[in-house]
């Protein structure tokens with residue numbers, strides 16, 4: 001743990017004013033949930049909105065609802081995605097099916113997806129990873145007439161657009177995450193939205209069975225947010241980043257997560273969300289472009305993953321290979337540059353799923369695991385940090401010089417191969 005300027009991999013803006021004002025909502029009522037639901041319905045022009053405790057709770061509720069009205073059990077997801085996604089599928093009692101991804105887009109290999117669509121498939125989860133719009137409209141076309149629904153995982157893409165369609169509203173049903181590293185945050189939280197009457201009816205029944213948040217959870221969430229709001233600053237972030245028990249950036253498969261309705265305090269924390277979200281997304285996009293322009297990525301052999309309408313919750317880039325990634329991530333940890341290795345394995349490698357998913361290969365997803373790092377795009381990234389990121393990415397240019405090991409072998413110097421359930425220390429992955 002070194003006291004030095006340390007950039008967090010993501011940082012959702014949260015004004016202190018919102019935190020303080022939300023204290024007034026500890027004493028009950030549902031005023032802020034009702035306000036938030038009606039604002040979301042109007043903004044996204046959808047029939048129904050449900051507020052829950054997290055993105056994975058949102059996905060679980062959606063899947064349980066879909067499973068009630070169908071005998072089908074398979075859910076197709078990208079072979080490279082957040083581990084919360086298969087966690088929700090297993091929690092809903094359904095079967096995970098993987099489709100490989102294209103490393104240049106992080107989206108499904110659509111030809112492969114087409115081959116997987118059959119009478120056993122309940123739904124396909126189309127995912128806008130890092131805020132880069134996936135081709136959900138095309139997935140919908142492929143599913144049309146086959147009785148397969150499209151769930152839009154917009155956990156990382158609230159406020160984004162694909163053409164004139166708002167992300168989260170293109171699939172049959174969509175959800176956002178309001179977790180701490182997302183576009184907007186209230187600590188933990190999730191939003192479900194749909195315009196389909198039968199899906200809304202099925203979700204309504206699931207939602208009705210969810211408990212209210214406990215007092216203890218509401219207080220704990222608020223206190224954690226307060227601490228995060230203080231320590232997310234680069235002058236202080238070295239401290240929580242150096243405490244492994246906090247689990248910052250940990251990405252893990254687990255099904256015993258809590259599910260409840262969003263409370264009034266969380267909803268109050270989101271007051272003014274439209275303005276705040278628009279500004280934060282705009283800031284991230286322009287910072288991503290400023291990074292791309294200033295880092296001379298091509299000369300370094302670094303390929304940014306762009307895409308029309310990308311929100312750049314983080315800036316995803318592909319480095320040359322596994323060794324380069326390890327060197328870059330190690331140097332970033334040492335220097336507090338805020339680069340993240342993201343998910344440490346493909347979904348196939350999650351030990352709890354090994355029985356279900358053995359046999360097939362997902363070379364695109366494996367390439368992403370080996371080569372993808374994300375650069376921070378949030379409000380705290382300064383010119384000084386851009387220079388630091390430049391130096392960190394430059395390490396792979398030195399690596400490519402024969403015989404050069406850039407200050408020692410990356411493995412023996414503790415970079416460690418990514419493997420499932422390892423803690424990524426200060427490199428947030430969720």
Ligand SMILES: Cc1ncc(COP(=O)(O)O)c(C=O)c1O
Pocket residue numbers: 054055056057081082084085127129153155156177178179188189190429430
């Ligand atoms: C792509 C994706 N889907 C789903 C989730 C689950 O959201 P939450 O962390 O709010 O449970 C996440 C969050 O990390 C995510 O990144």
